[in-house]
Amino acid sequence: MSKKAIIVFLLFVLFLIFLSGCSPTCNPGSLEAPDLVSPNWREVVDGTAAVLDWSYPDASCDPEDYEIILSQERDYSVIEHTALVDGSTTVWTAPTLDIAEEYFWRVRAKVGSTYGPYSHELRSFFTEPTCSAGDLVAPNLVYPDFGGIYDNDYESLEWDWPSSTCIPESYRVEVSMGSPSFADTTYNGATGSPGTRWGFGSTPPIATQFWWRVSAYADGAYGPISMAKMFWTAPSCPASSLVAPIQESPLDDGTVTSLDPIFVWSYPDPSCAPEGNRVLVSDTPDMSSIVFDANSPTIAARAMISWETLTDCKEYFWQVSAISQGIEGPPSTVHRFVIDTGGTCACAPGATTIPVRTGPGNYEILPDTNAQLRWYNPGGCFPDGAAVQIATDYDFADMDEFTFPGQFVTGYDPPSLEPATQYRWKAAFYVEELGSPVIGDYSGPRSFFTGPECTSLAEVVAPIQLEPADGSVVDTLNPALKYTTGTPGCIPDGYLLNLHKLPDLSDPNLLTEYGFPATTNLIGPLLDCTRYYWKVTAVQDAGYGPPSPISSFFVDTTGTCLPPGVPGIAKSSNFCRQGTYEVFKADWTVVEGDRILAIARNPLSTYLKITILDQKTKKPFEPEIRCWTYIKAYETGWPELPADQTYRFEDLPVENPPIPPTPTPTPVPPICNEKLSLEDCRAAGGTYTDKKYCACP
Secondary structure, three states: OOHHHHHHHHHHHHHHHHHHOOOOEOOHHHOOOOEEEEOOOOEEEOOOOOEEEEEOOOOOOEOOEEEEEEEOOOOOOOOOEEEEEEOOOOEEEOOOOOOOOEEEEEEEEEEOOEEOOOOOOOEEEEEOOEOOHHHOOOOEEEEOOOOEEEOOOOOOEEEEOOOOOOEOOEEEEEEEEOOOOOOOOOOOEEOOOOOOEEOOOOOOOOOOEEEEEEEEEEOOEEEEEOOOEEEEEOOEOOHHHOOOOEEEEOOOOEEEOOOOOEEEEEOOOOOOEOOEEEEEEEOOOOOOOEEEEEEEOOOOOOEEEOOOOOOOOEEEEEEEEEEEOOEEOOOOOOEEEEEOOOOOOEOOOOOOOOOEEEEOOOOEEOOOOOOOEEEEOOOOOEOOEEEEEEEOOOOOOOOEEEEEEOOOOOEEOOOOOOOOOEEEEEEEEEEEEOOEEEEOOOOOOEEEEOOOEOOOHHHOOOOEEEEOOOOEEEOOOOOEEEEEOOOOOOEOOEEEEEEEOOOOOOOOOOOOEEOOOOOEEEOOOOOOOEEEEEEEEEEEOOEEEEEOOOEEEEEOOOOOOOOOOEEEEEOOOEEEEOOOOOOOOEEEEEOOOOEEEEEEEOOOOOEEEEEEEOOOOOOEOOOOOEEEEEHHHEEEOOOOOOOOOOOOHHHOOEOOOOOOOOOOOOOOOOOOOOOOOHHHHHHOOOEEOOOOOEEOO
């Protein structure tokens, strides 16, 4: 064989060998995810010569290239290393890596500009060196954070290794159900590798509180334990299902000996765990003055310590609500507690605090007669009991007083209240001394109304005037007009008060309409030695109900005023009658020289209505004697009155005298004649015969 032929033959053999060792290139549209081979899960490798190995699932073709990515972040948010290698190889040696780090790695195939999917496993490895026992430190717990909700079906307990110089061999995970004592080892476990994630070996109960902590292991020893954190297992409660928590400590009316109390509660629904909670502490029972607000929408705690230092010898109120999906559920009831750190908060006699009243509101109209009087102690000391005064009179002249033993008395529900009535009340604290209560200062008075409240003008009746009584004398320039609803009563929107100097109320009103239903009105200053006339009308829905009668009272602050009217003296003796006609009975005989007081005149100014006076005291008799007499029988003034004082009967108010009664006619006997009836015959002096006619004399 020629030398040329031998060369051609050898080249052909080499070509066949080449063809037998080369696979075709994969189709870009059908690229598959590579399978990771090594390093294995959480394997520890030499970071100076880390070899990554993978395989391609389709042995019939090769990609053109492989892309390899290394990251220290689980989500690959930061890429540490990336490389492209020829598709004919499935091994890559990484450049020198950081020591004591976890690296996540993945691979994908590439043909032309087309990339296939990444390898499916979220695989990681660790770089040396491994810690000795003396290098171990406490891990940092990452997830779930304190008070988080943990779903074992989808999540892991995660922590962070804080050292950058070495890695532990593995970790111990301790999980304690219900308390941070960690005495129960049922759910404890270990990682078996430097991995910093762990899941329960058996499914934990739902909506249950757990505490967890982690310690690193190396050279046969465990390092320092992490701080413990609390979490709840899923499911979390939807916002629509939230209910009020149940308070457990402090109990209602409980005593706390710490200025930083711990608030504890439970959740009544065992099927889910709220995502968070809100604890409110107030120094008022209506929770209007918040001193501590722990709003924790993502901390599923069932206890909270107050980070606000509270005040000793003071009363507080607290409530708690659950939160899910950022929505706050219904709150618990308000519980009251007191701070007494040393047992020295008892009040001394004469040094009690003054109660702060919270209800009913001032001038509040209750729906019925069920009143709930409430107050609280503003703090400073704790008494031995409380006292309450209740009255209908504005000055508490008719008050009833009640005492109630106990440090924490904050309310009284008075029985047997009258409907549609204004009540006043006040409260005080007392200290027991020698078996008797020493009552401290009372709070200021507060008023409320028992129902019902009027709903229409048709329900309104005429008010009843109470004070001043009609015709009475008051000794102050600032009297109180007192009245109440009629019967059956209801509380109107307000009252119109009329106060006048003329009995027919034709002069200007000295008072006005009031838009709230108070039944006492302090008026004045009025004029001394003056008679006033008043009435009251209920107002409802901008309309006026029936008025009360007109009543009068006389102002005499010194007791020396002449009764209202014009003084006069009789020029001649005369009869004073019930009217202006002689048919009226004479009530009094006025003797010449008698002093009288004229209080009205008839429209023609021919008669006077006078008040008969006791000639010694110059005061009206009691009861008063009022009657009518002829005006010309009198002249104005008294000799003993100041000479410069002018009096005129013409200034008296006009009043119509009584209408004279119709006289009863005197019966006239009939004239006797034979046609009279039996009765008339006898009345005429005749005799009624058997023949039925009248025989006249």
